[in-house]
Each structure stands twice: as structure tokens, then as C-alpha cells.
Amino acid sequence: MTATTEVGGPGAGRAEVGKARLRKEDRHLITGRSRFTDNMVLPGMLHLAMVRSPYAHAKITAIDVSAAKASPGVMAVLTGADVAAEQGSLPNAWPITPDQKAPAHGAIAVEEVAFAGEVVAVIVARTPAAARDAVELVDVSYDELPVVMDLEEAFTDKVLAHSSLESNKSATWVFDSAEAGTGSSVQEAIDNAEVLIERTFYQQRLIPAFMEPRSTVVDPTGEQITVWTSTQIPHILRLMLALTLGIPESKVRVIAPDVGGGFGGKLQVTPEEAITVLAARRTGKPCKYTETRSESLQAGHHGRAQVQRLKLSATRDGTVTGLSVNLLADMGAYLGLVTSGIPILGAFMYNSIYKFPAYRFECNNVFTNKTWTDAYRGAGRPEATFAIERLMDELATELGMDPLAVREKNWIRHEEFPFATVAGLEYDTGNYEAATSKAVELFDYQGLRAEQKRRRESNDPIQLGIGVSTFTEMCGLAPSRVLGSLSYGAGGWEHAQVRVLPTGNIEVVTGSSAHGQGHETAWSQLVADRLGVPFENVEVLHGDTQISQRGLDTYGSRSLTVGGMAVLAAADKVIEKAKVVAAHMMEASEEDIEFTAGSFSVKGTDTSTSLGEIALATFAAHNLPDGFEPNLDSDATFDPVNFSYPHGTHLAAMEVDTETGRVSIRKYVCVDDVGVVVNPMLVEGQVHGGLAQGIAQALYEEAVYDDAGTLVTGSFVDYLVPGAPDLPHYITARTETPATSNQLGAKGVGEAGTIASTPAIVNGILDAVRHLGVKDIKMPCTPSRVWHALQAAQTTGGVQ
Amino acid sequence: MASSKTITVEVDDVSYTDDVEPRLLLVQYLRERLGKTGTLIGCDTTNCGACTVHLDGVSVKSCTMLAVQADGHKVTTIEGMATDGLLAPLQEAFHQCHALQCGFCTPGMIMQSASLLTENPHPNEQEIRDGLEGNLCRCTGYQNIVAAVKSVADGTVYGDSGVSTTVDDAETAGVS
Numbered sequence: 015m016t017a018t019t020e021v022g023g024p025g026a027g028r029a030e031v032g033k034a035r036l037r038k039e040d041r042h043l044i045t046g047r048s049r050f051t052d053n054m055v056l057p058g059m060l061h062l063a064m065v066r067s068p069y070a071h072a073k074i075t076a077i078d079v080s081a082a083k084a085s086p087g088v089m090a091v092l093t094g095a096d097v098a099a100e101q102g103s104l105p106n107a108w109p110i111t112p113d114q115k116a117p118a119h120g121a122i123a124v125e126e127v128a129f130a131g132e133v134v135a136v137i138v139a140r141t142p143a144a145a146r147d148a149v150e151l152v153d154v155s156y157d158e159l160p161v162v163m164d165l166e167e168a169f170t171d172k173v174l175a176h177s178s179l180e181s182n183k184s185a186t187w188v189f190d191s192a193e194a195g196t197g198s199s200v201q202e203a204i205d206n207a208e209v210l211i212e213r214t215f216y217q218q219r220l221i222p223a224f225m226e227p228r229s230t231v232v233d234p235t236g237e238q239i240t241v242w243t244s245t246q247i248p249h250i251l252r253l254m255l256a257l258t259l260g261i262p263e264s265k266v267r268v269i270a271p272d273v274g275g276g277f278g279g280k281l282q283v284t285p286e287e288a289i290t291v292l293a294a295r296r297t298g299k300p301c302k303y304t305e306t307r308s309e310s311l312q313a314g315h316h317g318r319a320q321v322q323r324l325k326l327s328a329t330r331d332g333t334v335t336g337l338s339v340n341l342l343a344d345m346g347a348y349l350g351l352v353t354s355g356i357p358i359l360g361a362f363m364y365n366s367i368y369k370f371p372a373y374r375f376e377c378n379n380v381f382t383n384k385t386w387t388d389a390y391r392g393a394g395r396p397e398a399t400f401a402i403e404r405l406m407d408e409l410a411t412e413l414g415m416d417p418l419a420v421r422e423k424n425w426i427r428h429e430e431f432p433f434a435t436v437a438g439l440e441y442d443t444g445n446y447e448a449a450t451s452k453a454v455e456l457f458d459y460q461g462l463r464a465e466q467k468r469r470r471e472s473n474d475p476i477q478l479g480i481g482v483s484t485f486t487e488m489c490g491l492a493p494s495r496v497l498g499s500l501s502y503g504a505g506g507w508e509h510a511q512v513r514v515l516p517t518g519n520i521e522v523v524t525g526s527s528a529h530g531q532g533h534e535t536a537w538s539q540l541v542a543d544r545l546g547v548p549f550e551n552v553e554v555l556h557g558d559t560q561i562s563q564r565g566l567d568t569y570g571s572r573s574l575t576v577g578g579m580a581v582l583a584a585a586d587k588v589i590e591k592a593k594v595v596a597a598h599m600m601e602a603s604e605e606d607i608e609f610t611a612g613s614f615s616v617k618g619t620d621t622s623t624s625l626g627e628i629a630l631a632t633f634a635a636h637n638l639p640d641g642f643e644p645n646l647d648s649d650a651t652f653d654p655v656n657f658s659y660p661h662g663t664h665l666a667a668m669e670v671d672t673e674t675g676r677v678s679i680r681k682y683v684c685v686d687d688v689g690v691v692v693n694p695m696l697v698e699g700q701v702h703g704g705l706a707q708g709i710a711q712a713l714y715e716e717a718v719y720d721d722a723g724t725l726v727t728g729s730f731v732d733y734l735v736p737g738a739p740d741l742p743h744y745i746t747a748r749t750e751t752p753a754t755s756n757q758l759g760a761k762g763v764g765e766a767g768t769i770a771s772t773p774a775i776v777n778g779i780l781d782a783v784r785h786l787g788v789k790d791i792k793m794p795c796t797p798s799r800v801w802h803a804l805q806a807a808q809t810t811g812g813v814q
Numbered sequence: 815m816a817s818s819k820t821i822t823v824e825v826d827d828v829s830y831t832d833d834v835e836p837r838l839l840l841v842q843y844l845r846e847r848l849g850k851t852g853t854l855i856g857c858d859t860t861n862c863g864a865c866t867v868h869l870d871g872v873s874v875k876s877c878t879m880l881a882v883q884a885d886g887h888k889v890t891t892i893e894g895m896a897t898d899g900l901l902a903p904l905q906e907a908f909h910q911c912h913a914l915q916c917g918f919c920t921p922g923m924i925m926q927s928a929s930l931l932t933e934n935p936h937p938n939e940q941e942i943r944d945g946l947e948g949n950l951c952r953c954t955g956y957q958n959i960v961a962a963v964k965s966v967a968d969g970t971v972y973g974d975s976g977v978s979t980t981v982d983d984a985e986t987a988g989v990s
Contacts (some may be wrong), residue, residue, distance in 0.1 A: 034977050035977055037912065040914060043914055045895070046892035048921075050854065053845075272916075699953075699958060706955035730857045738947060741955060741956055767955075
């Protein structure tokens with residue numbers, strides 16, 4: 015049984031937590047004093063430009079760099095052969111099976127290229143223009159090899175993506191509830207099904223499309239290599255660059271200055287980062303590489319790209335009896351940092367908020383001749399949520415039930431928490447009833463259903479559909495033991511340090527490095543409350559491995575639920591240390607010291623002292639208890655014991671013009687339950703941005719390749735990141751069911767909107783046109799696809 | 815390499831005279847020659863608008879203009895928007911309405927919004943969205959950007975409580 019309150023409840027008694035504090039990090043960004051990597055200039059700095067393969071699969075037979083080397087301003091040209099001995103192989107930190115196959119992945123291709131855009135040579139020149147000019151002068155001879163672009167075709171192994179591998183299959187990963195002891199046999203459930211829903215869904219390739227193109231500056235002068243780079247993961251990058259390039263870790267410093275968005279796309283150890291280090295080391299000069307947008311779209315990692323074959327069995331009353339998931343997951347040409355594990359993050363989420371008794375998940379990871387896939391906002395969980403939420407709508411249709419009713423029939427009731435799921439997780443808390451009833455009310459569900467009926471009856475050319483999406487996700491990545499059991503190469507803890515300066519000002523050092531989320535503001539609120547100091551007196555430092563030595567960085571909605579807890583734990587240690595000094599100063603025993611709102615007082619007296627006074631006394635160290643180290647600074651490392659499980663209900667009213675196929679969002683309501691909220695303004699911002707990306711998958715975006723392996727959507731002219739006119743006004747609200755897995759009760763919010771909105775939109779479109787015979791529409795649901803689906807339904811009465 | 819040309823451009827109220835290659839883009843001139851790194855490059859194809867500046871008071875995408883074309887003109891960048899240490903109303907509104915997250919689109923978004931409000935001082939929500947069509951943001955989903963522009967058009971004067979009231983207002987407004 016879990017308690018759920020309307021927004022503002024648990025935060026109410028606190029001064030800072032729960033308050034919509036304006037951001038500390040805004041001022042330099044709105045005035046143009048930004049510190050993005052490409053803004054950096056260092057003395058004698060050289061500029062890199064990449065020579066990239068135009069072919070998706072080819073042998074490199076010769077490279078002639080003589081003309082490029084002679085070009086004005088060119089200082090060096092590097093090929094794969096030049097750096098083969100030192101470039102190592104870029105890391106994959108998540109071998110999902112012991113026999114996982116992966117090709118070697120040098121930063122610069124040596125003998126063979128496996129996707130169009132792969133780097134084959136590097137120009138190092140005095141100016142960016144000189145470097146780019148010389149790219150045209152490198153003469154690379156290729157022998158073209160057959161390409162395999164289609165995922166299902168790749169699975170057949172008729173054409174191999176890599177000559178060095180005997181198969182395109184990288185790994186097969188299976189979870190079966192009967193084998194795991196978490197449920198019964200899916201095959202039995204399917205054999206005995208009263209209703210069986212079988213569907214195949216396609217998760218198109220998406221591109222993270224952060225607004226700041228990736229940029230890296232490397233300074234090799236001095237005894238340490240300093241790397242400024244546009245990354246989400248300075249700590250992981252430091253370790254991985256050291257391991258990959260054979261540099262002692264202590265000789266590498268990584269700084270993530272202002273980072274212009276990531277969305278998983280900057281959760282990577284990139285070839286270009288390794289190359290910039292190699293070039294700087296070769297030349298002895300600072301080097302900079304900044305990608306063009308086309309390079310970013312072509313050679314940065316992509317996301318999604320799965321074929322989902324699904325079977326859902328149920329009884330006629332709408333009770334689901336089993337779910338079988340068979341995935342093909344497109345790795346692209348290589349395994350990036352966590353490429354292979356992305357589908358596995360979805361494996362635990364197909365059962366979503368429901369009490370399915372039987373579940374089986376099988377995933378085949380497959381290579382193709384495209385840039386590799388990896389984390390993109392939600393990473394495995396949006397795919398899972400899309401599949402199950404589409405299936406629940408299909409089940410409702412099959413049985414003639416309301417889509418909300420079929421969900422309610424199957425979901426975990428709030429009094430049933432904590433709940434052990436069929437996928438092997440333990441959900442601590444949740445209240446799907448509360449979020450859904452609030453969403454239904456805000457949406458005017460009944461009113462819109464009535465209007466839908468009227469429009470159907472009058473054959474209105476504009477049909478109305480209602481899309482339902484209830485979801486949960488596993489956030490707060492992650493308990494280290496769980497990661498270990500899944501063969502991930504690292505833990506999931508986070509580190510923080512709280513320092514008390516002599517003035518009483520506080521420095522908070524966090525290993526969780528922000529790139530737009532607002533950590534500086536939120537962490538200040540946490541610490542201001544815990545230490546009883548003014549919000550303004552807290553400074554948050556992050557994103558530099560020399561300042562924040564330990565950390566596992568920012569992804570997977572983990573910052574507050576893991577990193578924030580480390581901050582609180584460190585603050586608590588400061589209080590414990592300060593109590594010792596306070597007792598000494600006030601000549602009382604430690605047990606009699608009480609701490610409230612920044613003041614240390616002696617129980618039962620009016621004697622008190624402040625943290626500031628204690629800080630100064632500690633700094634001076636003239637009169638401290640014997641053996642007390644003159645320092646209040648404290649470190650803490652937090653390793654979560656469980657994931658957190660945000661959830662919510664999203665409802666979309668979709669209008670479909672049946673004459674043109676044009677789709678528009680009439681109304682979008684989401685009620686998210688992300689637990690206790692530190693800053694509602696930041697939370698709402700995360701929800702808005704998440705919704706935009708989820709809606710973009712449903713309606714606008716797809717990375718399209720031609721048969722030869724060229725990315726057709728290679729610029730923002732063709733890759734349609736939605737603009738302001740393409741997106742609706744979102745109606746957002748929250749319920750608050752605190753998590754029990756952390757002391758604050760927070761659950762994480764970074765990915766929620768993206769996960770929930772895609773199925774809401776597509777379910778809404780189908781709900782508008784299903785009665786016209788349309789059974790499915792592939793994403794993105796462009797006007798052309800919707801129109802063709804309607805035409806096909808009219809002429810054949812069948813599927814698109 | 816082609817021969818250089820001498821240009822004189824007034825940028826953020828300072829006059830600069832420089833020899834530039836004819837192919838040098840205005841945004842490169844601003845960033846690489848003048849150190850005006852507040853203006854950013856996001857796409858190279860005139861789609862994202864991160865590089866938006868004003869040329870004689872009208873918004874232009876500085877990645878789609880040559881530096882030589884700015885010869886004799888007055889350019890305003892995001893760095894010239896605040897005066898005497900006071901933020902321009904749009905800058906203050908973006909802060910108050912949480913209209914930025916990573917901040918990369920923000921300079922261009924503010925410059926375009928300023929141009930939009932000059933053309934149409936009292937736009938409705940749809941007119942704001944249409945007016946920002948050429949500026950992409952990947953973080954905010956646009957709602958708070960639209961709210962920020964609208965608040966300036968509506969003449970909202972923000973206090974300095976350090977706490978946003980606009981978010982709750984927006985939630986309430988959405989509910990009703």
C-alpha cells in the first residue's frame with residue numbers, strides 16, 4: 015500500500031525542496047558567455063577535419079595523402095595504418111553474453127570500412143578551413159563490398175556486414191519467467207489462449223540530434239593530457255580513453271564544460287575523441303575537432319532500430335495470461351559503449367505496470383552497415399513501452415473494451431505494492447489508479463469519447479482518436495549488483511563531496527555532470543535544506559575529473575535518485591563532524607547537540623552556534639577537540655539498493671484528416687508520478703522536452719538510408735527535428751507517490767515524457783481511423799503514410 | 815586561397831575593420847576573428863537558427879551570410895543584448911520561464927524572438943510558434959519558450975524572488 019498525494023504535499027514543510035527555484039546556470043547562457051567546447055581557443059591550437067568513407071562497406075586498398083600534406087596550412091595527415099599500433103579498439107562495456115561477437119573498432123579504419131561516414135584519414139591543419147580544404151585532396155582507393163542494410167535481411171546472414179565475422183549475429187539474450195522462477199510458461203499461456211494478439215512493430219532508427227555538435231579540444235602540453243569534450247560522461251570517458259589508448263588514467267583529465275544537450279547521444283566514447291587525443295599527442299600541440307551537423311547525423315550513434323515480434327495471450331474478460339517478445343535489434347556496424355545492452359534495458363519493461371503471469375523475452379543483436387546504435391533517451395524502455403501499450407489497445411479493440419478498462423483489469427493495484435514482477439524486478443511503490451483518474455479528469459475523457467462518436471456517425475472528414483499510454487520505467491541506474499548480474503562493465507553508484515569553506519559557504523562536488531538538466535540548482539536546494547544554509551551560498555561543481563574525481567555521470571534518469579542521494583549523505587556527514595566541534599565550542603556533550611535549520615544548539619538550553627561559526631573555528635583550528643582533523647569536508651558514495659519506478663498516464667486526442675492524411679494533436683494531457691520533487695519547474699521542463707522527443711518519434715523523425723548505405727537524412731533539411739509549430743501545448747500534472755528506495759522518495763524524470771508519449775500518439779491516430787479499416791501505421795506516421803493506409807483500407811479493407 | 819577583402823562592421827556597438835577571405839561566413843568571422851563565441855553554430859544548413867543575429871535590427875542566420883556581405887552594416891549578437899549590466903526583457907523572461915535547458919539554442923532563440931516582437935509586438939501563441947519556426951530546440955519542447963516570448967509581449971515585469979511563478983500558473987491555466 016502506498017500513499018499518494020497531490021503535488022506539493024511532502025515538500026511543503028521544507029524551505030527549498032519542492033520550490034520552483036530559478037536556475038543558477040542560466041545567466042551565462044542567456045548573455046552569450048557560454049563555455050561550449052568549440053568556443054575554446056588555446057595557443058598554437060591546430061584543427062582537425064575527418065576524411066570519411068563514402069561507402070558503407072569496402073576494403074581500403076590505398077590511401078594517397080601526398081597532395082593533402084602539401085596543402086597550405088596542413089601540419090599532419092594521419093591514416094589508420096599510421097595509428098594502428100596505438101589506437102586500440104573503442105570500448106564496448108556491456109558484453110551481454112559470454113560469447114558475444116564484436117568486430118575490432120579502431121578510431122580510424124585500417125583495412126575495411128563498415129558504414130558510410132567511418133573515418134579513414136585525419137587532417138591536422140592550422141585553421142579549420144585549411145583542414146577542410148585538404149580533406150578533398152586525400153585520395154582513398156576502395157574495393158566495394160556488398161552491404162546489408164535491412165535488419166531482417168541481416169539476420170539471414172546472406173550478406174555479411176563485416177568480412178572478419180562469420181555471422182551478423184552478435185548475441186542472443188533470453189529471459190524466460192518459467193526458467194527464472196518469476197512466472198509460468200508463456201508457451202502454455204499461448205497454447206491455452208482464449209484471445210491471441212500477434213503483432214510486429216518497427217522501431218525506426220532515430221538520431222539523438224542534440225543541438226550542440228560534438229566537439230573535442232585536447233591539450234597535450236604539460237605532463238597531463240587535458241581533454242575538453244562535449245560529453246555526458248567525463249569520468250567514464252577518462253577511464254576508457256586511458257584503457258583504449260594505453261595512457262595511465264592519472265595522466266588524463268577530462269572536462270565537460272557547457273554541454274549542449276545529450277539525450278544519450280553523448281553517452282559514448284567516440285572515435286573522434288580518441289583521434290583528437292592521438293593527433294595532439296603526435297603533434298605536441300593543442301588540437302580541436304568540431305563535427306559538422308552532417309557528420310553528427312551520419313557518424314554519431316543512433317537509437318531505437320528494432321523489429322518487435324509479439325504475442326499476447328488473454329482470456330475473453332481481458333486478463334492477460336502471457337507475453338512473448340522476440341526482438342531483432344540493429345547494432346549498426348559496431349558495438350559502442352553500451353550498444354548491446356540497450357535492448358536488455360527494455361527486457362524488464364515489456365510487462366510494464368501489469369500483472370502478467372508468464373513472460374518470455376528473446377533478443378537477437380544483429381550487425382548492419384550503418385552507424386552503430388546506442389543510448390537514446392529512454393534506451394530500450396520506450397521500445398518496450400510502445401510495444402505493450404500498442405498491444406493493450408489491440409486487445410481492447412479485439413474484445414470491444416475501453417482501452418483504459420483493459421489496462422485497469424491488468425495493472426498492479428496500489429495496495430499490492432511492493433510487487434515482484436514477472437520480469438524479476440521489485441516495484442517499490444506506485445499508484446496507477448490515482449494518475450489515471452487525474453489524467454481522465456484533466457483530459458475530459460468522456461466528453462472527447464462522445465465527440466468521437468458524433469464525428470464517426472457523421473462521417474466527418476476530420477476523425478478524432480484518443481490515445482492512451484500508461485507506463486512505468488526503471489530509473490536510477492543502477493544497483494551495482496544488478497549491473498554485475500547483467501555483465502555490465504561497471505557499477506551504478508554515484509559520488510559527492512560537500513565542502514564547508516571558512517566563510518560558511520558550501521561547495522558541492524558531484525559526479526553526476528549536467529548538460530541542461532539543472533543539477534546546480536537542484537543540488538543547491540537539497541543542500542540548502544539539509545545544512546540550513548541559504549540557497550545562494552551553495553556552489554555546485556561538476557564535469558571536471560580533476561575537481562570531481564569520482565563519478566559515473568549522467569544518463570538513465572539517475573542523477574537525483576543516485577547522485578542526489580550521495581549529496582545528501584555527504585551533507586549528513588558534514589553535520590556529524592560539525593556536531594563534534596559544536597559540542598567542544600559550547601562545552602557540551604555531543605549527545606546533547608541538536609541540529610536544526612543551520613543551527614547547532616545544546617538540548618534544553620538557548621545556547622547555540624551556526625554552521626558558519628563552526629566552519630570558521632574549524633578553519634582556524636585554534637581550539638578543536640583533541641585528535642579532530644580541522645576539516646568539515648565530507649565524501650559519500652551512494653549505491654542504490656533498487657531501481658526507482660516513475661509512472662504515469664498520458665492521453666492524446668488526435669485529429670486525422672482522412673482526406674489528406676494530416677495528423678494533428680488536439681490535446682495532450684500527461685500525469686506523471688516521479689515521486690517527491692525537488693524543483694517542479696525543472697521537472698516540468700524535463701517532461702516537456704521528453705514529450706517533444708517521443709512525439710517526434712511518432713510523427714516526424716526517421717534516419718533513412720538508401721540501398722547503397724548512404725544516410726539520406728544527412729542534414730536538418732531531411733532529418734525532421736520538430737520546431738515550435740509542430741508541437742502542441744502540453745497539459746502536465748503530477749501525482750506524488752514517494753519511492754521507498756531512497757531517503758528523499760524521488761524517482762527520476764529525464765526519460766518519462768519520451769517513453770510515454772510515442773504510444774499515446776500512435777494509439778490515438780489508430781483510434782481515429784481503425785473503424786475505417788486501418789490496422790497499423792508504421793512510425794513516423796507522416797501524412798503520406800496515414801493517407802496511404804487509409805487508401806489501402808478503402809480499396810482492400812486490409813492493412814497498409 | 816582567394817585574396818582577402820577589407821570590411822568594416824559594427825558589432826555590438828564596436829566598429830571592427832578586418833581583412834577577411836571572401837568565403838568566410840559571418841558566424842565564423844564573429845566567433846573566430848572577434849571572439850564573439852556567444853553566437854553558436856548548430857547545423858550549417860540554415861535549419862536550426864542557433865547562429866541567429868541581427869543585421870541592422872533584423873534577424874539573419876549568420877551561417878548563411880558571408881562576412882563581406884556584412885561590410886558597412888550593424889550587427890547585434892546575444893552579447894550585445896544586455897545594456898549596462900541589465901538583462902534585456904527577453905533574456906530575463908527566458909530565465910524566469912525556464913525557457914532554456916542546455917542553452918545552446920538560446921542565443922539564436924532570443925535574437926529571433928526579439929526580431930519577431932519588433933515585427934509583431936502582440937503575437938498570439940500560434941504567431942509566436944510560427945515566428946520561431948526556423949529555430950530548433952531539442953530540450954524544452956518549446957512550451958516555455960513560447961511562454962517567455964508571450965510574457966514579454968504582455969509586458970510582464972518580473973520580480974527577483976528567485977522562484978518561478980510562471981510554471982504553476984501555466985499548469986493551472988492548462989487545467990482550467
